[in-house]
Amino acid sequence: MSNNPSHIAIIMDGNGRWAQAQGKNRTYGHEKGSEVVRTITTYCAKNPEIDRLTLYAFSTENWKRPKLEVEFLMKLLQKYLKQELPTYLDGNIRFQPIGDLSAFSDSLQNTIREVQEATQHCTGLIQSLALNYGGRDEIIRAAVALQASQTPISLDLISQTLDCAIDVDLLIRTGGDHRLSNFMLWQSAYAELFFTDTLWPEFTTDELDQIIHKFKKVERRFGGLN
Ligand code: IPE
Ligand code: IPE
Ligand code: MG
Numbered sequence: 030m031s032n033n034p035s036h037i038a039i040i041m042d043g044n045g046r047w048a049q050a051q052g053k054n055r056t057y058g059h060e061k062g063s064e065v066v067r068t069i070t071t072y073c074a075k076n077p078e079i080d081r082l083t084l085y086a087f088s089t090e091n092w093k094r095p096k097l098e099v100e101f102l103m104k105l106l107q108k109y110l111k112q113e114l115p116t117y118l119d120g121n122i123r124f125q126p127i128g129d130l131s132a133f134s135d136s137l138q139n140t141i142r143e144v145q146e147a148t149q150h151c152t153g154l155i156q157s158l159a160l161n162y163g164g165r166d167e168i169i170r171a172a173v174a175l176q177a178s179q180t181p182i183s184l185d186l187i188s189q190t191l192d193c194a195i196d197v198d199l200l201i202r203t204g205g206d207h208r209l210s211n212f213m214l215w216q217s218a219y220a221e222l223f224f225t226d227t228l229w230p231e232f233t234t235d236e237l238d239q240i241i242h243k244f245k246k247v248e249r250r251f252g253g254l255n
Contacts (some may be wrong), residue, residue, distance in 0.1 A: 043204030043228030089163030091159035128162030164214030
């Protein structure tokens, strides 16, 4: 088992607090946060040890936020995907959303599909944005699909029916809280968990590098003995 951080997943938390600390509206933090998404994605695309980067962008619980904030996040997502297409293509990055996209407007769903299709030939990093994603919702949707198929249940079958079949190696949460908030519950069974107080708009490639460095020193036993 190699100690490469082949699949990195990040709970990008702290946008609102970062903006408010500067007397600005929470939405300013989301805007700044989206720039960090580009920086971190581009950086991971250049590291051949990283195959997949999954970023928690909007949870199934985030609909509870004020209408204006939710609307802003939807617009920001659409703007981001449209303007970042060259970043995906130049970086040979394949975009693969996870989550229940059916809740989004037709226009946003179309944009998501367009970027997914336009990047499907890319052979480098797979960047997954978790959009209207919840680990429990993902498991429920898989269970419903399997119930209909009546195929004998196995670990592999469940994995492959989920939105993401690939286990997480390294899970990072910014923003100071120590919880999963319904992210990658199945895929993180043996993930190494790293929590940092840094708020997402201030997260840098240097800090990611330091975390990867620590990750590589961890002895991963997967229940066995080394
Ligand atoms: C994470 O930042 C981004 C989303 C959940 C969309 P937050 O908006 O949760 O920022 P804080 O945690 O309130 O500071
Ligand atoms: C998790 O952050 C969701 C995303 C980063 C998209 P939240 O801010 O929604 O999580 P809680 O409410 O603090 O658990
Ligand atoms: Mg938060």
